[in-house]
């Protein structure tokens with residue numbers, strides 16, 4: 274739901290280039306506020322040039338007002354409480370009630386005016402990443418403008434010259450401000466809605482936080498050892514699925530504002546990278562992929578035809594990025610026999626738990642968590658635990674959905690006989706290379722014993 278409140282910054286006595294005068298402040302466009310972390314329906318453009326709107330994963334698009342042919346937006350930089358996933362909230366900084374901020378959607382050739390009100394305790398600015406604009410609108414504190422002091426409103430104005438995939442973020446105390454979640458998506462649609470048209474167009478940013486178990490505020494000095502890897506400041510299972518109709522042409526646009534690269538991987542389909550934050554990729558320069566690496570500060574638009582019904586994983590391929598917060602200093606214990614040890618330690622340390630002697634799967638493992646802490650891997654699927662959290666979601670491809678239906682259709686109903694299952698019949702004999710010596714008795718016994726095990730019921 275979009276709440277609305279307007280900001281009248283009448284208290285300010287304003288001086289300096291770019292600042293809104295007292296008279297101007299009275300006519301600021303309202304600044305809608307989003308109170309939900311759920312994916313909102315695409316915003317159909319109520320005025321201006323027509324376009325096919327995007328869907329922001331666990332986010333929303335900022336409404337605008339049209340004034341004398343100019344699209345006017347109002348961003349409010351402010352502290353927010355973001356639900357990372359059910360059971361965990363974080364004290365972040367963002368825009369208009371959420372972090373990331375709302376997606377801004379405009380059309381190639383639009384003149385755009387963006388008011389930015391700073392309700393943070395320190396100065397900020399907004400850089401429009403990838404835009405071709407007058408230098409003084411580029412939002413680099415100290416280089417192209419003074420910082421926007423707390424309580425002040427600045428105005429940015431430029432023409433969105435090129436269609437494409439962009440983002441916005443501060444260039445002001447940026448290590449702190451981006452570590453706190455100051456960022457948002459920007460899409461400039463083609464002037465001709467038939468150009469680069471797709472049926473469903475999803476957008477989100479990659480971000481990362483370091484929030485100690487039991488606490489709420491990111492540690493902003495962390496350089497590399499983050500413990501929450503998120504799509505649009507949500508961790509699986511808090512990330513909504515991407516729901517598409519079978520045979521839809523689908524675009525997914527992803528921008529990376531973390532401190533490391535992310536190879537994003539789609540199951541069940543082959544895609545092409547069709548755009549970057551530099552523009553569209555010429556068809557002759559595209560090649561098929563199932564994973565594409567997105568470096569820090571890069572954006573990628575991938576496209577494919579969703580021709581395979583099912584629930585297909587879409588995730589970062591760095592396995593630690595599909596995990597939620599927990600100490601990564603836990604020693605590897607695979608193959609270590611703990612039997613009896615836990616009992617002895619429990620006499621000294623009540624509640625002690627042995628981890629990982631058979632691997633790390635957490636399914637069925639119970640342990641008390643500090644408040645406001647997500648289990649390390651928590652997703653539940655129709656067949657049990659998914660052993661994943663973090664940067665993970667599901668592309669749900671279904672037949673017969675309505676054009677604008679993004680509702681979660683539930684789990685995929687697999688056709689009879691198409692799900693991997695336990696084998697209970699005879700095992701084939703172990704293959705041997707041609708000319709290899711006959712199996713030693715011990716190997717033969719192992720095979721036989723295996724086979725017998727499967728016969729016991």
Ligand SMILES: [Cu+2]
Nearest residue numbers: 535589591594
């Ligand atoms: Cu990653």
